[in-house]
Amino acid sequence: MAQFICRDVSLGYDGEVIAEHISFEINAGDYLCIVGENGSGKSTLVRAMLKLHEPMSGEITTGDGVSRTDVGYLPQQTEVQRDFPASVREIVLSGFTGHLGARPFYSREQKAAAVRAMEQLGIAHLARRCYRELSCGQQQRVLLARALCAAKKILLLDEPAAGLDPKVTGEMYSLIENFNREDGTTIIMVSHDIAAAVRYATHILHIGHKRNFFGTKEEYIKSEDGRAFIQLSGEDEIRT
């Protein structure tokens, strides 16, 4: 049974359609990359999958016993966060808020798990530092650690590599690949990095103006949309 099923979904704001006829299925352990131009509706789709945005038509269902507390989310950055007084530890711990229920405070196990998540991402030494004083790459790791605390089953990542240098980007991708390979975490990632998308993903969803593409990455590389998009991105070498 699939974890996420999207059936003929149309997305838009204020009655204006921005993307339509999106259909796909994600199974446990898949690595899906969502690609497409700026403004094609990738973030909106992610938000719709998290029930933060209502699709105009079609339906998005979860299966395989997936509930909200199984999904970790790494949003595309918002501006308010930049001058927020918050320590790294506080932010990573806040990943557990969804698991608190009626309890007011975090448990000892949750605090220990937060420390483990920070160690995993190599930011344990930054725990007491202020988030806003970190570099872009460090900040992304903090938000990824938070997403990890929120859930181990599915990670929804909206441009996790935005603003990172090539080296840190590579590290980020291999971290994410690790979660997918070793822990069997389902990864759903929005990315402009088409090279990385075809390298790491098992499936690709391309949201386009005229039509969408969904399939395995092998199919995508052969498809017309895929070839055009890959060429546009100047990534000829990856076709080989």
Place this chain on the structure above:
Amino acid sequence: MSVSLIFEKLALYFEYPFIRNALIVGVLISLCSSLLGVTLVLKRFSFIGDGLSHVAFGALAVATVLGISNDMIVIIPVTILCAVLLLKSSSKAKIKGDASLAMLSVSAMAVGYLILNVFSTSSNISGDICTTLFGSTSILTLSRSDVWISIVMSAAVIIIFLLFYNKIFAVTFDEAFSAAVGIRAGVYNMLIAIVTAVIIVLAMNLVGSLLISALVIFPSLSAMRVYKSFRAVVICSAVLSVLCSAIGIIISILASTPVGSTIVIANIVTFSIFSAVGALVGHRRGA
């Protein structure tokens, strides 16, 4: 005045219940408003104290004209409604939160003033308006029931804040994320809005909108100059707020200055000191 003389004078003043009341209420209101203040400032709602008290003034004008004797029945719900609408719409609205707040505040003030002018039987309209700015009952003339209401409301605010501290942090830091992991962000925004409205209406009567705005903004801004974690900022702003209010009230008694302004000035001085400290610390860290 020598130090011992000041202490003698203070000891004498503390014999008076109205001074103890002023201290209790001043400290409690500043504690509550500083707790909320951190969230409000971070949500870009620094002016909510000002705006909502003007809304409350508009509601008061309507209540007066309609001849409703217990005006709180009108004022509290209207203010809560405005607070909820403001905080709720801020993320989606076409008009930014601060702009809609400014609009609401000015409109409520204008409509309220107009209504009072046209319909009111009261002869002291400018007095009524002065009241919204500086408080109807001066903090030095509080009644026993004022004190008890403040104690109960403050206890409620503090308990709510402690119980929901972690969720309030999550929602304030990143609303989208908290909503995604199943926190009903709307509910907590509503909670913050309601508590804010209640505190502001209470405080407006007691200390006026000038002071309540200062109490919401200053302690958290001062704390943010120096401290970089949410918890440290919350604790520091609570401590600062209480200290500034207590010191302000004591100075105003000793020097016979207006209470509200003295408290605000204590906050301005603290802010300057914390800014300087923050700049120094930041400079040293940067070097």
